[in-house]
Amino acid sequence: MNTLAVGSKEKLEKGRVVNDFSIQVATVNGSGSQSSNSVLMRSIFQMGIPVSGKNLFPSNIAGLPTWFTIRVNKNGYVARKSDIEILIAMNPQTAIDDVKSLSTGAVCISPVELKLDAIRKDVLHYQVPFTELAAKASENLKLRKLLMNMLYVGVVAELLNIDHGQIENSISKQFEGKTKAIDLNLNAVKIGREWARENLKKEDPYFVEPMDKTQGKIIIDGNAACALGSLFAGVTVVTWYPITPSSSLCEQLIDYLKEYRIDKESGKASFAVIQAEDELAAIGMALGAGWAGARSMTSTSGPGISLMAEFAGYGYFTEIPTVVFDVQRVGPSTGMPTRTSQADLISAYTLSHGDTKHIVLLPGSIIECYEMAGEAFDLAEKFQTPIFVLTDLDLGMNNWMSDPFEYPTKPINRGKVMTAADIEKAGVFERYRDVDGDGIPYRTLPGTDHPQAAYFTRGSGHNEKAGYTEKPEDYLNLMNRLDKKFQTARKFVPAPVVSVEKGAKIGIIAYGSSDFAIVETRDQLKVANIPTSYLRVRALPFTDELRKFVESHDHVYVVEQNRDAQMRDLIRLELPDLAMKIRSVRHYDGLPIDAQFVTDAIMEQER
Amino acid sequence: MVTSTPPTNRIGLTMAEYKGAPSTLCDGCGHDAITAQIIKAFYELGKEPHMVAKLSGIGCSSKTPAYFLNRSHGFNSVHGRMPSVATGVSAANHTLSLIGVSGDGDTASIGLGQFCHLVRRNVPMIYIVENNGVYGLTKGQFSATADLGSKAKSGVINELPPIDLCGLAIELGCSFVGRSFAGDPKQLVALLKAAGSHKGTAVIDVISPCVTFNNHEGSTKAYKYAKEMETPLHELGYIPFFEQISVDYEPGSMQEVEMHDGSKIRLKKTERNYDPTNQTQAILTIKEAHDKKEFLTGLLYINEDKEDFSTIMNVGDAPLATLPQEITRPAKSVLEEIMAGLK
Numbered sequence: 011m012n013t014l015a016v017g018s019k020e021k022l023e024k025g026r027v028v029n030d031f032s033i034q035v036a037t038v039n040g041s042g043s044q045s046s047n048s049v050l051m052r053s054i055f056q057m058g059i060p061v062s063g064k065n066l067f068p069s070n071i072a073g074l075p076t077w078f079t080i081r082v083n084k085n086g087y088v089a090r091k092s093d094i095e096i097l098i099a100m101n102p103q104t105a106i107d108d109v110k111s112l113s114t115g116a117v118c119i120s121p122v123e124l125k126l127d128a129i130r131k132d133v134l135h136y137q138v139p140f141t142e143l144a145a146k147a148s149e150n151l152k153l154r155k156l157l158m159n160m161l162y163v164g165v166v167a168e169l170l171n172i173d174h175g176q177i178e179n180s181i182s183k184q185f186e187g188k189t190k191a192i193d194l195n196l197n198a199v200k201i202g203r204e205w206a207r208e209n210l211k212k213e214d215p216y217f218v219e220p221m222d223k224t225q226g227k228i229i230i231d232g233n234a235a236c237a238l239g240s241l242f243a244g245v246t247v248v249t250w251y252p253i254t255p256s257s258s259l260c261e262q263l264i265d266y267l268k269e270y271r272i273d274k275e276s277g278k279a280s281f282a283v284i285q286a287e288d289e290l291a292a293i294g295m296a297l298g299a300g301w302a303g304a305r306s307m308t309s310t311s312g313p314g315i316s317l318m319a320e321f322a323g324y325g326y327f328t329e330i331p332t333v334v335f336d337v338q339r340v341g342p343s344t345g346m347p348t349r350t351s352q353a354d355l356i357s358a359y360t361l362s363h364g365d366t367k368h369i370v371l372l373p374g375s376i377i378e379c380y381e382m383a384g385e386a387f388d389l390a391e392k393f394q395t396p397i398f399v400l401t402d403l404d405l406g407m408n409n410w411m412s413d414p415f416e417y418p419t420k421p422i423n424r425g426k427v428m429t430a431a432d433i434e435k436a437g438v439f440e441r442y443r444d445v446d447g448d449g450i451p452y453r454t455l456p457g458t459d460h461p462q463a464a465y466f467t468r469g470s471g472h473n474e475k476a477g478y479t480e481k482p483e484d485y486l487n488l489m490n491r492l493d494k495k496f497q498t499a500r501k502f503v504p505a506p507v508v509s510v511e512k513g514a515k516i517g518i519i520a521y522g523s524s525d526f527a528i529v530e531t532r533d534q535l536k537v538a539n540i541p542t543s544y545l546r547v548r549a550l551p552f553t554d555e556l557r558k559f560v561e562s563h564d565h566v567y568v569v570e571q572n573r574d575a576q577m578r579d580l581i582r583l584e585l586p587d588l589a590m591k592i593r594s595v596r597h598y599d600g601l602p603i604d605a606q607f608v609t610d611a612i613m614e615q616e617r
Numbered sequence: 618m619v620t621s622t623p624p625t626n627r628i629g630l631t632m633a634e635y636k637g638a639p640s641t642l643c644d645g646c647g648h649d650a651i652t653a654q655i656i657k658a659f660y661e662l663g664k665e666p667h668m669v670a671k672l673s674g675i676g677c678s679s680k681t682p683a684y685f686l687n688r689s690h691g692f693n694s695v696h697g698r699m700p701s702v703a704t705g706v707s708a709a710n711h712t713l714s715l716i717g718v719s720g721d722g723d724t725a726s727i728g729l730g731q732f733c734h735l736v737r738r739n740v741p742m743i744y745i746v747e748n749n750g751v752y753g754l755t756k757g758q759f760s761a762t763a764d765l766g767s768k769a770k771s772g773v774i775n776e777l778p779p780i781d782l783c784g785l786a787i788e789l790g791c792s793f794v795g796r797s798f799a800g801d802p803k804q805l806v807a808l809l810k811a812a813g814s815h816k817g818t819a820v821i822d823v824i825s826p827c828v829t830f831n832n833h834e835g836s837t838k839a840y841k842y843a844k845e846m847e848t849p850l851h852e853l854g855y856i857p858f859f860e861q862i863s864v865d866y867e868p869g870s871m872q873e874v875e876m877h878d879g880s881k882i883r884l885k886k887t888e889r890n891y892d893p894t895n896q897t898q899a900i901l902t903i904k905e906a907h908d909k910k911e912f913l914t915g916l917l918y919i920n921e922d923k924e925d926f927s928t929i930m931n932v933g934d935a936p937l938a939t940l941p942q943e944i945t946r947p948a949k950s951v952l953e954e955i956m957a958g959l960k
Contacts, residue, residue, distance in 0.1 A: 464666070
């Protein structure tokens with residue numbers, strides 16, 4: 011395996027590892043370490059070095075262990091990496107296990123009283139009298155506990171040679187405008203840094219050095235990106251029910267709406283946000299609003315998706331636009347609410363009873379969270395149907411580097427809505443008639459002042475005039491038109507991103523947050539003389555590119571983060587004649603997928 | 618031959634223009650009697666049909682929006698979930714008048730949670746419960762409003778106490794609560810019109826006998842029982858804002874409630890001396906009626922001062938549904954500002 015680990019090879023040769031390692035901070039949930047970790051990550055980012063941050067936290071508010079991992083990587087790899095080079099073991103509850111999990115030669119920074127050096131002799135220990143130093147940082151006992159976190163920032167900054175100016179900037183950003191907090195935290199960093207300078211002898215190979223790879227980039231989580239996409243899509247009605255890991259999507263959206271969508275003069279809002287009593291009500295409200303003409307949305311996670319099932323089918327059958335964000339977490343049932351997964355794919359795709367299938371968007375990057383959120387609203391109104399946007403906890407709640415977002419260039423598309431004048435001109439309005447041959451009918455909004463404008467929306471069998479029917483031919487006509495509409499959607503949903511490698515015999519297919527790992531996997535496989543092509547699915551229904559890709563490779567690996575190979579199965583159903591070419595790599599332990607795992611799994615099958 | 622032109626209301630529409638498709642319910646169904654009063658009320662109020670949205674859940678009662686106001690958009694939703702749909706419609710376009718029709722199964726069982734939250738939010742709408750104590754479409758099972766001891770057609774005696782939707786609504790702070798009887802068109806139409814002037818959730822629980830499954834001896838939701846037992850709390854009059862008339866009455870015999878649109882409710886008191894603006898008295902009266910097995914009808918509670926949902930949402934005059942892109946999409950500079958803050 012050594013030959014594949016690009017980073018470790020360099021480590022051996024040069025003895026000095028620059029901008030290529032992972033730091034893991036083990037703390038206690040609710041201890042205030044979040045700010046310190048953000049400062050640490052942001053300081054490195056501001057030195058121009060690519061970073062990614064992952065918060066591995068329990069379903070708990072305070073007291074349980076939590077880990078934050080910062081991956082520093084000069085090549086821009088931002089997926090999770092299972093090997094940790096530097097551990098900051100601040101949590102006595104888990105310290106022993108944490109240090110045991112390190113590889114030989116790793117670094118462990120820990121409070122001196124934990125005596126972790128006795129547990130692992132093959133690890134390089136820096137033992138710090140944190141309690142003593144905290145006493146210097148503040149006289150207030152409560153504050154000491156919080157400042158402890160900034161002390162390790164100081165120690166690590168000294169060891170890795172993180173620019174102090176960037177730490178100052180990051181702290182100012184973190185505690186925006188709160189002078190007292192800024193001074194206190196900065197002072198704690200200094201105490202940590204000075205102690206390290208005077209008392210520690212640098213024996214590890216890890217260093218940061220300034221680069222220019224983060225120039226102009228932003229740091230943001232996927233939920234905020236989805237919120238921004240919705241904001242600039244002109245969302246008007248937002249309904250939601252709190253659930254991890256999707257809550258912060260609507261919460262951040264609410265902040266943006268309050269800031270930017272309240273008229274300065276009248277003080278009136280151009281939006282309504284409703285915290286519903288449950289997810290059934292949330293989607294009911296979203297559909298009611300969509301029916302009445304609002305750009306509506308709701309966001310949830312797996313359990314909420316289950317509850318929305320009946321209404322999702324109603325929305326599909328009666329053709330009402332709305333957008334449903336599903337920030338996936340581990341199921342079934344409560345599962346592991348704070349761990350990531352891609353296991354809602356099939357349930358979202360076919361959500362409800364009867365013949366139902368939905369358009370599903372699968373953003374695979376932060377920028378796509380923003381862009382596809384925006385696009386979802388246009389597609390919902392264009393196709394008059396609920397659109398599902400599937401992200402996951404890893405994408406949604408973790409901090410990622412991204413290029414800044416671009417302002418939408420296309421005007422908002424409200425789809426086929428007839429006004430009173432349109433009806434007058436056409437002479438007729440029939441809600442469910444396929445006038446244009448694309449399966450998409452015309453609709454009117456309540457409040458349209460024309461005697462012919464009204465229609466009756468019903469979940470029961472209906473004919474082209476929206477009248478009640480149980481006639482077999484009417485039902486067939488309706489179901490076949492809905493299918494035709496779905497086929498039309500193939501040409502309008504985001505096409506896959508395809509990267510063909512010359513001479514590659516095997517292909518990789520992945521989607522969503524797995525992309526971060528696949529980029530790195532492909533480089534690792536290339537080093538091992540296994541060139542690969544790559545197709546990243548970005549939506550359901552599939553588009554024509556999929557068949558072409560599978561046909562042009564000996565076989566393809568569908569990489570995904572669920573147990574049952576849901577995407578592989580959907581592809582096999584789509585391409586039954588090519589089913590035997592389609593293999594599977596699955597990662598589903600609740601942690602984000604990592605490149606080495608995928609590489610090993612493919613190597614195993616390629617042997 | 619003489620052709621007579623049908624009369625029109627204040628906006629020049631005939632009664633026929635407020636009708637819907639022919640009913641497919643059983644002959645004599647209480648729901649059809651209610652439908653007739655809805656048509657009458659909207660006609661007499663002179664509501665513009667295109668500014669009305671009709672909503673319902675699932676069940677016999679929920680079919681009825683197809684039988685009135687053909688020129689209004691209708692939304693026959695899923696079982697027990699009409700309140701959430703209504704909330705969304707109201708948020709999207711608060712200039713619409715909403716009328717929801719539900720049943721006792723749709724509201725008191727599967728939809729009880731959504732009903733409570735609709736009331737709690739005070740979503741402006743008329744919410745009619747066509748209450749017959751049984752599930753009609755599935756052939757006569759008891760619903761949660763069936764009285765204790767009431768006998769089903771099959772002879773089974775109901776052993777569970779009823780949920781009183783009016784009492785519950787008042788408890789939850791509903792700002793307009795009435796109870797009526799499908800066989801009392803005069804009172805019902807007055808209540809419906811008053812509800813149409815109310816800015817907030819107006820719940821009207823209408824005892825509406827199921828002629829097929831719950832109209833027999835031993836049923837407390839039968840025509841005969843309701844006719845014999847109905848005790849109006851007052852004689853109810855409604856004077857719309859557009860035709861103010863004054864009447865002479867003995868001091869103390871009449872209570873007048875002014876509504877936010879200038880319409881008035883006039884309540885001619887009975888010996889009960891009931892004051893529907895007193896929430897505590899309303900709850901007490903409902904409780905006592907249960908104990909005494911009384912069937913009280915009329916305006917049980919009204920509060921014209923409570924803020925409605927659209928006021929709380931703080932939206933402008935124009936409906937959110939049709940706001941132009943210039944308002945709903947923030948400027949490019951806003952995105953640039955946000956991006957700068959994330960660097």
